[in-house]
Amino acid sequence: MSRILIIEDELRISSFVAKGLKAAGLAPVVADTGHEGGELALTGAFELIILDLGLPDEDGFSVLKRLRDEDVTTPVIILTARGGVEDTVAGLRGGADDYMAKPFHFDELLARVRLRLRTGDNGVDTSxxxxxxxxxxxxxxxxxxxxxxxxxxxxxxxxxxxxxxxxxxxxxxxxxxxxxxxxxxxxxxxxxxxxxxxxxxxxxxxxxxxxxxxxxxxxxxx
Incomplete structure (x- = not known):
């Protein structure tokens, strides 16, 4: 079962995403600050990270930079209210694998998550x-x-x-x-x-x- 780290401080959204991922057969874990999320991500225990940019203690871009500087290659999907082109480009250039703006439809988010997870470590197609x-x-x-x-x-x-x-x-x-x-x-x-x-x-x-x-x-x- 793939473990997904959700770094999101808004409880309504993190709970909604976590419930949906769990219903889809995944194992979500929620962190509501950049510091906590970054520390968890550095353990390498997750197959994918969903990252908000507007975190209470630091900007999500700095969390992403820290992970990539530490050679953490876990796929990252940015999920944020910042939908501008400049932010999207900055996120992708900073090492994110995908970028979604809020509000969003969960089925689209799940499709993007599965796109990153569809082939497991053993090379078997799980789609x-x-x-x-x-x-x-x-x-x-x-x-x-x-x-x-x-x-x-x-x-x-x-x-x-x-x-x-x-x-x-x-x-x-x-x-x-x-x-x-x-x-x-x-x-x-x-x-x-x-x-x-x-x-x-x-x-x-x-x-x-x-x-x-x-x-x-x-x-x-x-």
Missing amino acids: VVRHGSLEMDFLHRRARVHGREVDLSAREFSLAEAFIRNPGQVLSREQLLSRVWGYDFDPGSNVVDVYVRYLRNKLGGERFETVRGVGYRLLPDA
């Missing part, structure tokens, strides 16, 4: 996940059932990914909203139920069990 006759290729954004390709929208694909990354686990509507639609989406919306219905129509209704009063669960093939 394809199977559960029974359902197969999802995250690199090419394709889904297949019994070998037949199924056309899914970007949102449907992200929702299906949340299920296949957690087979047999009950996922609440709140978890799915946070993971697929974002931390600022209306929690009273019924959009999860609507999209689960779409997935049932496209991938098979028997796959998705309704757990009354809680949420949904992906079942093995009948």
Whole structure:
């Protein structure tokens, strides 16, 4: 399980990202200051770092510089409210591997994370996940059932990914909203139920069990 270091001082965002990464089968760790995050990053215990620039004790650029000066080669994705071209260029020139501006959609962040992680240290491609006759290729954004390709929208694909990354686990509507639609989406919306219905129509209704009063669960093939 890949360990991801999140260096972010805004609790709402760090919690949202951590929950989403955990639901995707990753192991997130949060640091809310540049000093703490830098010290953790220097241990080499993480496969990827998500770094905010507006930290309370130091600028994220200085954290990035310290890591690269210490020959830490862990991929870094900058996630920040600074969306200007100058900041983007400075981040990439300073050694960041990617740059995303806030506000953001989690499914895009996860796609970028997986782009950096899709090949493990053993050289095995980890971008394809199977559960029974359902197969999802995250690199090419394709889904297949019994070998037949199924056309899914970007949102449907992200929702299906949340299920296949957690087979047999009950996922609440709140978890799915946070993971697929974002931390600022209306929690009273019924959009999860609507999209689960779409997935049932496209991938098979028997796959998705309704757990009354809680949420949904992906079942093995009948």
